[in-house]
Amino acid sequence: MKTKTGRIISILLALAVMLGLFAAMPLTAHAADLGTSIGNSYSVSALETAIQNSLNALNSGDTFTISGSKTNVDKTMKLTIPSGIKLIWKADYSGVSTDSSTDGWYLLMLSGGGTFEMVEGSIIHASTEGSHSRLLCAGDATTINVKGGSLKAYNCAIWTNAPVNVSGGTISVENGTANGAILATGSNASVKVSGGTVEAAGDSNAIVGNASSSVTVSGGTVSSESGRAINNAGTITVSGGTVSSKTGYALSSTSSGAITVNGGFVFSYGTSITGSDNASVIRSTSGGTISIGGTAVVCAWDKPSGTPTYVAGKSTDLTVNSGGSAKWGSSGPQNGIHYANGANTGFFQISGVKPNPPIRLAGDDRYQTAIEISKKSWTSAVNVVLTSGKNFPDALAGGPLAHMLSAPILLTGGTAAALEPAVLSRISQLGATCVYILGGESAISAGIFNQLQTAGYTVQRIYGADRYETSVAIAQKMDQIRGSAPEFVFVADGTNYPDALAATPVAALKKVPILFTPKDRDGLRAASAEYAKNCGANKAVIVGGTGVVKPDVVTALTGLGFTSERVSGADRYETSAEIYKKYTSVFEGNKAVMATGLNFPDALAGGPLGAKLKAPLLLVNGTGATSAPVKAVIAGMPLQELYILGGTSVVTDAVVNNHLG
DSSP states (O other): OHHHHHHHHHHHHHHHHHHHHHOSSOEEEEHHHHHHHHOOSSOHHHHHHHHTTTEEEEEETTEEEEEEEEEEEOSOEEEEOBTTOEEEEOOEEEEOOOOSSGGGGEEEEEESBOEEEEOTTOEEEEOSOSTTOEEEEEOTTOEEEEOSSEEEESSEEEEESSEEEEEEEEEEEOOTTOSEEEEEOSTTOEEEEEEEEEEEOTTOOSEEOOTTOEEEEEEEEEEESSSOSEESOSEEEEEEEEEEESSSOSEEESSSOOEEEOSSEEEEESSEEEESSTTEEEEESSSOOEEEOTTOEEEEEOOOSSSOEEETTOOTTEEEOTTOEEEEEEETTEEEEEEEETTEEEEEEOTTOEEEOOEEEOOSSHHHHHHHHHHHHOSOOSEEEEEESSOSHHHHHHHHHHHHTTOOEEEEOOSSSSOOHHHHHHHHHHTOOEEEEESOTTTSOHHHHHHHHHTTOEEEEEOOSSHHHHHHHHHHHHHHHHOSOOSOEEEEESSOOHHHHHHHHHHHHHTOOEEEEOTTOSSOOHHHHHHHHHSSOOEEEEESOTTTSOHHHHHHHHHTTOEEEEEOOSSHHHHHHHHHHHTGGGSOSSEEEEEESSOSGGGTTHHHHHHHHTOOEEEEOTTSOOOHHHHHHHHTSOOSEEEEESOTTTSOHHHHHHHHO
């Protein structure tokens, strides 16, 4: 009976081909009729029983188009597609074969040397798990083209000894221990991905080859959750698209074939780009060559535990090949990595990571900016420090005192009879009861003092005859609060602000004073020398080079029993970097404050903020060139938060990005 049926099938096959070649109009039939046209290993009646009235075939010349829907399929359909014949699959077809033979592990068995093509809207799904949860098996030279649609299996989507070309659609395996989405293990096997998605869950591999097969990716996405994206092919070439794995390798070969990456984005967890261990993005264990060039971006992420937080625009924990760049960031609601190498640019989404954009604290003027800075870290405060916003010395010397008082610094024009309404309102919002005014009446008027007293605040003025004596008075107040001698004293130029500004967070965290000395003076001012003699400290840290704090100041300190050391750089920007490097241990390391080194107003209130955040205050040319020392410091910090003091006219976005990247 089977022999007779086989003869009938062969005869009908020839007739069908003839009809296909000579028919003037397309012929439509049930898929059962197609079975007799292009062959299957079951009798016509058996195939009719399985899919009658479910799938339809449209024949036009050498092309057969299958459409319709059939679920709960439990038999393997074997299709012999002769060379020169194309079968276009538009059907929705799902189930799991219950055949006991190895061939019966697949929903569709393809042979004959023709072409099987999936298009948009087509579906072939395995409905349950298990070794029989496989979809397509292609032998001989039967080409599979996936231009659209969905193939989803739990064990293997495509097992082939022939070419597979993916330009659209999705090919996936859901089982974490599956063979792979595509197994190209025959001597004639090759996989070319120019679009679409090939993906594998769990420890499964996305594409698996052997020493004779080749895998080429020029577009689309190839990914494995924890396995290998592309494994064991004789040759692997990536010129575009995205190839990624998380805990596995992105590209791995145990053959001596070449791995070439000259475009696209290749990613995995790890610490190195190439190697033979688990920490490599690309691995070759049998002496095969690895070549990375062109516009390729190959990126390894040394993922910490938990949900890591990074500053957007920074490359923390990322290792990238020469010529490529990768930076944390967002694209709409998605978080991940922005990558680039020449014209090759893109965004790679990663869940479970939080890139924080730089946080800009700015107002319409210096007074509003100080208010905004206070809002960042103080929801309430018993004490407030009030200084003039028209000059810098009192605010900088007062930074450590403000930290000891757990107080923000607010700025005022100072010379008017009354405080700016916004500043007075902020003091009220904080619930403060005490206001410390730094500087004499020429800096902050008696009218403001009286206004605050009348409003019910306890007001204390700390001042001296000039900026130098005021810094001493502030130091004495700090000694009173501390109740002991300072560990050391900072000494900085009192005629300019950058060095003292950068030192303020350290001085605040160390609870040590900043004493000022004139740039053009040999030795110390009398008030500063008297304080140094009696404060109980025996060490001084000079901030800035000999051009701003002369050697004679060191000589004077030595005469008072002090040992001295100097922290400085080639310019104000490098000095701020050197201060951070010297006192790294006082900072948490995951936060930083950036301010312009060209002017002081927006940065005056930044010292107490830096201390409260345990973050350094790094100075940059807010509208100009990148400071290499500051950029190097930022590159070495595992930053999670970066605060910019002032608006974009003070520190431009380009300056921020240049220092991050």
